[in-house]
Amino acid sequence: MITPPSPPIVILDRPQMAENIGAVARVMANFGLDQLRLVAPRDGWPQERAWATASGADWVLEGVRVFDTVADAIADLNTVFATTARPRETRQPVRTPREATRVLYDDRASGLQIGLLFGAERAGLETTDIALCQGIVTIPIDPRHQSLNLAQAVAINAYEWRTLVLDAPPPGFREGEPPAPGELQLGMYEHLEKELDAAGFFHPPEKFRSMSQNLRVMLGRAAFTAQEVATFRGVITALSKGRGRVLERLAKEKAAKG
Amino acid sequence: MITPPSPPIVILDRPQMAENIGAVARVMANFGLDQLRLVAPRDGWPQERAWATASGADWVLEGVRVFDTVADAIADLNTVFATTARPRETRQPVRTPREATRVLYDDRASGLQIGLLFGAERAGLETTDIALCQGIVTIPIDPRHQSLNLAQAVAINAYEWRTLVLDAPPPGFREGEPPAPGELQLGMYEHLEKELDAAGFFHPPEKFRSMSQNLRVMLGRAAFTAQEVATFRGVITALSKGRGRVLERLAKEKAAKG
Numbered sequence: 001m002i003t004p005p006s007p008p009i010v011i012l013d014r015p016q017m018a019e020n021i022g023a024v025a026r027v028m029a030n031f032g033l034d035q036l037r038l039v040a041p042r043d044g045w046p047q048e049r050a051w052a053t054a055s056g057a058d059w060v061l062e063g064v065r066v067f068d069t070v071a072d073a074i075a076d077l078n079t080v081f082a083t084t085a086r087p088r089e090t091r092q093p094v095r096t097p098r099e100a101t102r103v104l105y106d107d108r109a110s111g112l113q114i115g116l117l118f119g120a121e122r123a124g125l126e127t128t129d130i131a132l133c134q135g136i137v138t139i140p141i142d143p144r145h146q147s148l149n150l151a152q153a154v155a156i157n158a159y160e161w162r163t164l165v166l167d168a169p170p171p172g173f174r175e176g177e178p179p180a181p182g183e184l185q186l187g188m189y190e191h192l193e194k195e196l197d198a199a200g201f202f203h204p205p206e207k208f209r210s211m212s213q214n215l216r217v218m219l220g221r222a223a224f225t226a227q228e229v230a231t232f233r234g235v236i237t238a239l240s241k242g243r244g245r246v247l248e249r250l251a252k253e254k255a256a257k258g
Numbered sequence: 259m260i261t262p263p264s265p266p267i268v269i270l271d272r273p274q275m276a277e278n279i280g281a282v283a284r285v286m287a288n289f290g291l292d293q294l295r296l297v298a299p300r301d302g303w304p305q306e307r308a309w310a311t312a313s314g315a316d317w318v319l320e321g322v323r324v325f326d327t328v329a330d331a332i333a334d335l336n337t338v339f340a341t342t343a344r345p346r347e348t349r350q351p352v353r354t355p356r357e358a359t360r361v362l363y364d365d366r367a368s369g370l371q372i373g374l375l376f377g378a379e380r381a382g383l384e385t386t387d388i389a390l391c392q393g394i395v396t397i398p399i400d401p402r403h404q405s406l407n408l409a410q411a412v413a414i415n416a417y418e419w420r421t422l423v424l425d426a427p428p429p430g431f432r433e434g435e436p437p438a439p440g441e442l443q444l445g446m447y448e449h450l451e452k453e454l455d456a457a458g459f460f461h462p463p464e465k466f467r468s469m470s471q472n473l474r475v476m477l478g479r480a481a482f483t484a485q486e487v488a489t490f491r492g493v494i495t496a497l498s499k500g501r502g503r504v505l506e507r508l509a510k511e512k513a514a515k516g
Contacts, residue, residue, distance in 0.1 A: 023407070026405070026407065027406075027407070027410055029400065029402070029403035030399050030403055030404070030405075030406050030410070031398075031399070031400060032400040032402075055405045056403065056405060057403055096421070098421070139417070140289075140417070140420050140421055141288050141289070141420075142288060142289060142290040142420065144287070144290075145284075145287035145314065145315055146288070147288075147313045147314060148285075148288050149281070149284065149313075149409075151410070152285055152288070152409070152413045155410045155413055155414065156413065156414070156417050159397070159398075159417075162398050162399075162400065163354070163356070163398055166398050195497055195500075196493060196496055196497065196500075198500065199496040199497055199499070199500020200496070200500055201492070201496035201497075214486075214489065215489070215493070218480055218482060218486045218489070218490070219480060220480075221479070221480040221481065222476055222477060222478075222479040222480035223479065224476060225349070228349070228472075228476045231472065231473070231476070232476070234459070235450075235454060235459065235473065236497065238454055238457040238458070238459035239453055239454065239457055239459075239494065239497035239498045240497045240498075240500070241457070242453075242454070242457020242458055242459060242498070
């Protein structure tokens, strides 16, 4: 098992609402990120309301580091991407969250320190701060509705990180029970066909072949496990014998009454 | 320029907070989704507080349709994935948001109606409702902090949809007939359960729920077409009624001999 590179540090520039800081911490924890830095939070730090919305991701909030400027907050980082709408003109590389995550991942694996910078709720990032970064990440927002919530922006990037990390080690084993071996499946088909035949289902008789074929194909797609084959055979038996049993019981009841 | 397939319908089961419904609408609009259905919203509908958090995504809220049950809400949809943590044990296919999006995209491109089902804030989804879906989507959450905000869960899936649409891959066309709509599938399940119940299959009776659930899941995997649903209902009828018919015939033959 390879240890995946540690996740990017999240930097929030001048966040306004403590509730949003808590929501960011929550979603970082959801996707395995844990280092959060705040640049000049409007209402100071710590703020109780952040804990209320963090939904238990307290360790992220307790580890928060506060800085005066973006420059200070990213001083020890090698690769920082600024998350922002695609600028009208820029000389910096603009990447999707997926592309950016890949670059960050490789940089971190090479021993570099990595981070993701997010702007304030309404104001966004200053171009001077964007210029301090090594590139831009633009979330593919529909231009008809661009107002993306801060925690959502963090969520998308954090999700991409975790997805990449989980993809990294190729999982080599099948989960859950395998489909039943062919022998058991065939036994189930034959059981079904025998009972259907007894019930007069296959008419005219020359259609037996194509009808039974269709049944096998449609049931086969479900890839029953051995246990499920047994369950389905129970269904066949119940349906075909049960009716008789019910008739018997009714007859007995009638006899008892009469 | 190829017109991309229209996006999935989002279904929220028993949402509690109107603020969350608004946040869901907002993030749907961010990523180009616009059809929202609510199943039995706790505080009724419409709710002013939803508009406050939708941040201008009013057209999503104004188009909301309300239903009593999940079954009703997905009755006209062919492929619906339930977004939930990976169940401890399931026989339904479990996909990442990325994998699920690809399937939904191809299905929609083939003319099917597609949807994504999300559970209530705390309670999540009932297993009986999950069983009505064609598969499960599990967001790759860190097991140490699983509490994912509802709007975030929608955001991740909506983001994957938009990312795929922007990549504009040639849709992988689905071959053959589409799966039957939910309504037809449900009718088939209920028919099977009624006949099994009459045959005394569900014993002890308190096992009805789990036993019928298992049957729905294992048959659901086969994704029967409308034609196949009709065929399978014919199988159920033949097995349950046929036995009676055979007994009758035997009785007549005996009488004729005697």
